[in-house]
Each structure stands twice: as structure tokens, then as C-alpha cells.
Amino acid sequence: MVAPDPGRAICRIWRQGGQDYVYDAGTDQVASVSPAVAVRLEAQVSGTGGLAGDSAAEQELREARDALGLFRTQRPRLTPKRQGRERRDEYLDRLSQLTLTLDERCNLRCAYCPHTLAAAWTRPHGDRQMSPDTVRAAVGLFLDRAGGETPSISLYGGEPLLAPGLIRLVAQMVSDSRRPQVQIVVDTNGTLLDDTMVELVAELGLHLQVSLDGPEAIHDRWRPTAVGRPTHTAVLAGLRRLLDRDPAAAGRLRIQATLAPGSDMLEADAFFGELGRELGIPDLPVGASYADLEGADDALLPSLPPGTPPTADGWERARAAYVEACAAGRHADLGPLVRSWFDGPLLRFYHRDPRPLGEFFQPGGACAPGLRRLHVGSDGMFQPCERVGTAFGIGDVRRGFDFDAIDRLERDWFDALAGRCADCWALRHCGLCFSAMIDRKTGRVGAVPQEACNSVREGFEEMLHLWVDLLARSPRALDHLKNSSVS
Amino acid sequence: MIKIVEPDHRPKTQASITDGSCNCNCLCSCASVDSVVNKPTRSPSNDPTTLPTILGKRGRA
Numbered sequence: 001m002v003a004p005d006p007g008r009a010i011c012r013i014w015r016q017g018g019q020d021y022v023y024d025a026g027t028d029q030v031a032s033v034s035p036a037v038a039v040r041l042e043a044q045v046s047g048t049g050g051l052a053g054d055s056a057a058e059q060e061l062r063e064a065r066d067a068l069g070l071f072r073t074q075r076p077r078l079t080p081k082r083q084g085r086e087r088r089d090e091y092l093d094r095l096s097q098l099t100l101t102l103d104e105r106c107n108l109r110c111a112y113c114p115h116t117l118a119a120a121w122t123r124p125h126g127d128r129q130m131s132p133d134t135v136r137a138a139v140g141l142f143l144d145r146a147g148g149e150t151p152s153i154s155l156y157g158g159e160p161l162l163a164p165g166l167i168r169l170v171a172q173m174v175s176d177s178r179r180p181q182v183q184i185v186v187d188t189n190g191t192l193l194d195d196t197m198v199e200l201v202a203e204l205g206l207h208l209q210v211s212l213d214g215p216e217a218i219h220d221r222w223r224p225t226a227v228g229r230p231t232h233t234a235v236l237a238g239l240r241r242l243l244d245r246d247p248a249a250a251g252r253l254r255i256q257a258t259l260a261p262g263s264d265m266l267e268a269d270a271f272f273g274e275l276g277r278e279l280g281i282p283d284l285p286v287g288a289s290y291a292d293l294e295g296a297d298d299a300l301l302p303s304l305p306p307g308t309p310p311t312a313d314g315w316e317r318a319r320a321a322y323v324e325a326c327a328a329g330r331h332a333d334l335g336p337l338v339r340s341w342f343d344g345p346l347l348r349f350y351h352r353d354p355r356p357l358g359e360f361f362q363p364g365g366a367c368a369p370g371l372r373r374l375h376v377g378s379d380g381m382f383q384p385c386e387r388v389g390t391a392f393g394i395g396d397v398r399r400g401f402d403f404d405a406i407d408r409l410e411r412d413w414f415d416a417l418a419g420r421c422a423d424c425w426a427l428r429h430c431g432l433c434f435s436a437m438i439d440r441k442t443g444r445v446g447a448v449p450q451e452a453c454n455s456v457r458e459g460f461e462e463m464l465h466l467w468v469d470l471l472a473r474s475p476r477a478l479d480h481l482k483n484s485s486v487s
Numbered sequence: 488m489i490k491i492v493e494p495d496h497r498p499k500t501q502a503s504i505t506d507g508s509c510n511c512n513c514l515c516s517c518a519s520v521d522s523v524v525n526k527p528t529r530s531p532s533n534d535p536t537t538l539p540t541i542l543g544k545r546g547r548a
Contacts, residue, residue, distance in 0.1 A: 021492065030492040037489065064489045351498045471492050478494040 004422070008044045009071035010357075012425040012461065016468055023464050025425045026072040026357045030464060037061060041071070069356060075422045076361035080414040081368065091371060091401055092145035099154040099375040099386050100138060100170070103129045103163040108189050108231060110211075110223045111301050112260050112291035114387065115158075125158070126378070134380040135169050137397035142374075143177040152183040152207075156375075156386050161192040164200055171204040183207050187256075189223070191231050193238025195245075202246035209287075210235065212255050214268030214337075221302050222260050222291075236275075243279055254285035257337055261293060261311050262304040265318035269335035276336065286336035318342075319466065327473035331480035343481075345463040346470075349429070350481045357428065363421035364413050365432045369406050370394050384409075388435050391443065413437060416448045424453065426460045 010025040013033075020038035023030050033041070036057040064070040104126035109116055115125045142153065153174070155167060167186065174182050186201070190210035193201070201208060212235055213219040220230035242249050255275075257268060276284030293301060322342045325334050369384035369392065376382060382395035382402075392409055395402040416437035421427045436452040437445050470477035 032488075032490045032492055034488065060489055068489070068491065070489070350494075354497075468492055471494065475495065479496070481494075481498070482496050484498070 004077075005074045006423075007073050008047065009041065009073055010075070010423065010425050010427075011041060011045060011071065012464070013038050013042050013045065014461070014465075016465060017472055019472070021464075021468055023425065024070045025428055027069050028352050028354075028357070028428055029068075029070065030467060031064070031068075031070060034060065072356070074359075076357055076359060078363050078414075078417075078419055078422050079360050081362045081364070081410050087368075087371070088401075088403060092141070093147050094371055095142065095146050095374055096151045097154060097373045098138065098142040098146070098152075099156050099373065100130060100135065101156050101158065101375070101378045101386065102135070102160045102166045103158045104378050105129070105162050106158040106189070107162070107191060107225055108159070108223055109226050109228075110189075110258075112222060112258060112293060116300070128378040129163055130166060130376075130378045130380075132166065132169055134376070134378075134397055135166055136173065137380065138376040139170055139173045141397070141400070143173060143179060143182065146179075146182070150181060150183060151179075152185050154185045154187055154209075156187045159189055159192065160186050161188050161197055164197065167200065167206070168204070171206070185209055187211075189231070190235040190238050191225070193235075193242055195241070198238070198242045198245045201242060201249060205252070207252040207254075208242075208249070209254050209256050210239065211258065213257050213260070214263060215271045218260075218263045218268060221262070221304075222258070239279060247280075250279065250281045253281070254287065255336075256287045256289070258289050258291050259311075260291040261301075262308045263311065264309070264314040265338065265341065266314060266321060266335075269318065269337040272337050273335040284336055286340055288337055288341045323466070323469050323473060323477075326470055326477040326480065329474075329476065329479065342466065345459075346467065346478070347481060347484055349463055349467060350478065350484070352428075361421070361427065363427060363430070364417050364434065365430055367433060369409055369434075370401060384434075387433070391435065391438055409434065412445050416446065418447060420453065424457070426457045429460050430456050432456050 012023045012025075014021055015038070020033050020035055021030060022033050022038065022041060034057070036054055037060050040054060040057040040061065061071060065072070104115075106113075106115070106125060109125075113125075139153065142151070153170060155170065157163075160167060167184075171184055174184060184204070185207040187209045188211070190208075190212065200206070211223070212232075213222060216230070216232040219232040219235075223231050225231060239253075242253075255272065257272070259265060259268065272284060272286045276282055318338050319342065322334060322338055325331055331339070367384060370382060373385055374382060375384065375386045375388075376397060377390065380397040381390065381393050382397075383390070383392055384394060392405075393402070394405045394409065413434040416434075421430070424430070432448070432452055436448045439446055467478075
């Protein structure tokens with residue numbers, strides 16, 4: 001069976017810094033091209049035929065096809081992912097991260113939190129706590145079979161420090177299992193790190209991921225308590241208390257910052273650089289995510305001070321600082337937030353699969369529900385991750401994995417994409433989550449909105465532009481990736 | 488002239504986009520543990536007690 005060939009390459013053409021570039025999905029390569037070739041390719045991709053008779057451009061394209069394998073016109077055949085039932089043996093053996101929603105309660109009401117009304121389509125804040133029996137069943141299942149080099153159990157909420165007894169139960173089970181490589185990571189808002197909690201963290205050797213969004217003004221705008229009080233001071237006091245009691249906790253601590261509208265990335269980056277120095281952790285790990293609140297009810301979001309520059313301005317300044325530092329060989333001088341933010345997409349592309357696009361392709365992002373990561377809700381229900389709430393149940397602690405449910409989810413996802421991926425130039429780097437097929441108002445499963453695909457393409461294109469910017473500035477601008485690795 | 492835009496050093500490993508590194512645009516700030524480790528920017532290298540690197544999610548600022 002021959003793959004379809006509509007006679008045009010799967011590529012993206014753009015002009016940047018006075019030079020034409022093309023990203024070719026067939027080879028997963030970026031190339032600089034002459035204006036004539038760019039015009040010819042653009043016409044081909046858009047289906048308008050192009051400038052007939054431009055023999056020089058045609059010749060260049062032919063040579064690129066022959067010598068570099070670029071601009072192939074065949075499309076892959078889209079195939080669904082392997083059925084969960086067929087992969088039964090892989091489940092559990094490949095599971096390396098178990099996330100438990102220990103306690104749905106939270107003492108904070110962060111404006112961008114998926115569990116508040118701003119995005120209550122997932123799961124609203126509740127008041128349920130996981131039962132000890134459910135903890136035992138979930139952790140027991142994980143400890144029996146978990147694989148990977150660093151299997152981890154993430155304790156999530158709500159606020160997991162509201163359930164110290166359950167944390168102790170998890171730690172006891174891990175200790176009894178004699179699997180010291182299993183890490184226990186507590187996702188906490190960091191506001192409850194009093195002497196008792198610090199003792200718990202130190203005694204059990206817990207890893208902490210603390211949510212902190214940057215300087216006081218930024219953090220407190222988005223992360224108030226349930227009664228509207230600021231939390232920044234309490235988080236910093238808790239971190240200092242922890243490190244005073246247990247200096248080794250420095251190696252088990254990381255920060256997760258959420259950039260929300262009005263948050264300035266460079267300002268937050270400078271804050272985290274200074275915080276790392278103050279805490280004696282010069283390489284304080286800081287992860288970052290962006291709260292895209294488009295479509296959220298403005299009435300539920302905090303108002304920004306007058307004169308706050310658009311978020312895009314801050315992002316552009318941070319990007320410029322990143323490019324400047326990398327081009328000058330000063331990547332290490334950048335702060336932890338900016339490094340984390342811009343390194344991530346570049347790293348993935350740097351380590352991309354060198355093989356050309358094959359005859360078959362499984363579209364729809366990378367998630368294989370429950371295969372590598374598994375979330376267990378407070379009621380014991382299995383879900384692919386903590387982000388999808390109760391929308392996708394794939395089993396529970398009593399019955400184990402529901403392979404029929406996994407297969408249904410995969411089928412719905414494949415159908416929802418409606419075959420559009422074969423023509424998409426970003427198909428090899430699509431990270432679209434299957435939650436994109438849920439109508440957030442009705443909770444029903446349907447087609448994937450075009451905006452979701454557009455968003456993926458925009459994100460990937462941003463990375464391509466950064467890639468080109470960096471290498472145009474200096475052939476050594478990506479040298480900081482040289483010793484990076486993936487596992 | 489068509490010229491590939493690539494650094495002169497090719498990585499020895501290849502990344503697979505897997506669950507948790509899906510770079511999704513969800514709202515949550517929770518753990519998104521990833522398998523990609525950028526050794527030069529992390530410390531201490533090869534320290535098994537260091538938390539797994541968590542990549543920043545790409546968002547449109």
C-alpha cells in the first residue's frame with residue numbers, strides 16, 4: 001500500500017532577519033533557502049502551483065531532495081495507537097510516576113488554579129481525603145511493579161501537607177519495600193512549613209516542589225489564601241525554616257513558578273537568582289509554566305495595576321536576554337527561570353529523532369494514558385494525570401486498569417483529530433493533550449477545536465524562530481546543550 | 488543555496504516526547520516530571536537525590 005502523495009511537501013516557510021527559512025517535517029530539519037526557493041515552496045504548499053519556469057529554484061529543490069532528503073511529498077498513513085489491551089504487559093512495568101491526590105482541600109485559592117472556578121471543568125476544590133486503604137492499595141500496586149530509573153510518588157492535592165498522616169503512611173510503605181530509589185515528592189504551596197511539617201519533611205527525606213511565582217507583588221496577586229490573605233512571606237519563612245533544620249533538603253527542593261498575565265519573566269528570574277543565593281542553593285531548580293487564562297471569566301481574575309506592561313513585552317525581553325547570553329557563551333549567567341523556560345523546547349528539538357518521517361504515524365501527542373504516569377484521585381479512580389480531573393477514568397485501585405476505557409479514550413482521541421494531522425507540519429512535535437477534545441462548558445467529548453492545533457503550531461514555531469535566531473547569532477550559541485542528555 | 492541550520496555537534500541521544508513531557512498548555516502548576524536532564528544547568532550532576540528536571544511548559548506569553 002502506497003502512502004498518499006498530494007504532491008506538496010509538509011513544511012513551514014518563514015522569513016526571519018532578512019533570510020528565508022523552511023522547516024521540513026519529513027526530515028525534521030530547518031534549512032535556510034533562497035527567496036526563489038521559498039516562493040516556489042510556498043506556492044507548492046498553498047496549492048497555487050508556483051512560478052512555473054523558475055528552473056534554478058526547481059533545480060535547487062531537486063538537489064535538496066536527492067542530497068538531503070528534504071521536501072518529500074508523501075504523507076504518512078495515520079494509525080491509532082496500540083490498543084491498551086495489547087500493551088497489557090507494559091502497563092505497570094513501565095509506570096514510573098504515581099501521583100496521588102491525597103487531599104482535595106487547599107488553604108489557598110490561586111486565581112489560575114485548575115481547581116477553582118476559573119477552570120472548574122476539571123475538578124472543583126473538594127473536601128475529600130484519600131482513605132488509608134486507598135493509599136495502601138495504590139502505593140502497593142506501584143511498589144510492586146514500578147519501573148524506570150527514578151520511580152517517584154508525587155503527593156498532590158489540594159494541599160497534601162493537610163494530610164501528614166497519609167504522607168507518613170506512604171513513606172512507611174516505601175521504606176518497608178526496601179526500594180530506596182523511589183522518591184516521594186510533595187507538591188506543596190509551601191505555606192504550611194511550620195516546625196512540625198519541617199520535622200516531617202526532614203525525618204522522611206521528602207522531596208518538595210514548592211509553588212512560588214516570584215517577587216511578593218507577583219506572587220501575592222495570584223496566590224492568596226482562601227480568605228484572601230497574602231502568602232509570599234509564609235512561603236519564604238517556611239523554606240528558611242526547612243533549610244535551617246535540614247540543610248540536606250537543599251538537594252531535594254525545587255520551585256515551580258507559574259507565569260500569569262502581568263508577571264514579568266525577567267523580574268521573576270532575578271528574584272529566583274537572588275533567592276538561590278540567599279538560601280545557599282546557587283543552582284536552585286526552578287520550573288516554569290504559563291497560565292494561559294484566555295477565555296476565563298475576567299471577574300474571577302485579579303486586576304492588574306494600571307500601567308502593567310503587556311505580558312508579551314516581558315517575554316520578548318527575556319527572550320532577547322536569553323539569545324544575547326547564549327550567543328556570547330554566557331548561558332550559565334542566566335537566571336534559573338529563564339534557562340528553564342527557553343532551554344526546554346530547544347532541548348527537545350536538539351535531541352529529536354534523526355530518522356525521516358515514516359510511512360505510518362500515530363498522531364495525537366505523546367500521552368499513553370496510564371502507561372508511564374498514573375494519577376489516583378482521592379476516591380481511588382485512575383486517571384491519566386492530575387490535569388484531566390474526573391473526565392477520563394481508566395480504572396481504579398480495586399479493579400486495576402480498565403483496558404476497555406483506555407481503548408475507548410484512544411479511539412475517541414483518534415476520531416476527534418479527524419485525520420487532520422497528516423497535513424500538519426508540526427505533527428512530529430505535537431504535544432496536544434487529549435483533554436483538548438472536551439468541551440469545557442458541557443464536559444462532552446467532541447472534535448478538537450482548530451485553535452488547539454493552532455496553539456501547538458504557534459508554540460513550535462516560536463521554538464524554530466529561537467533556534468534560527470541563536471544559530472544566526474553564533475554557531476556556538478547552542479553549545480550549552482552539548483553535554484545534555486535524555487533518558 | 489539550501490543549507491541545513493544545525494549546530495556542528497550532534498547529540499548522541501534522542502528524546503521521545505512522552506507523558507509528562509508533553510509540553511501541554513494546561514493551567515496547572517503541578518509537577519510535570521520529565522526525563523530530559525540538562526546537565527550543565529543542574530546541580531549536583533548525577534546526584535540521585537536531585538529531583539528530576541522539570542521542563543518549562545511552552546506557553547504563549
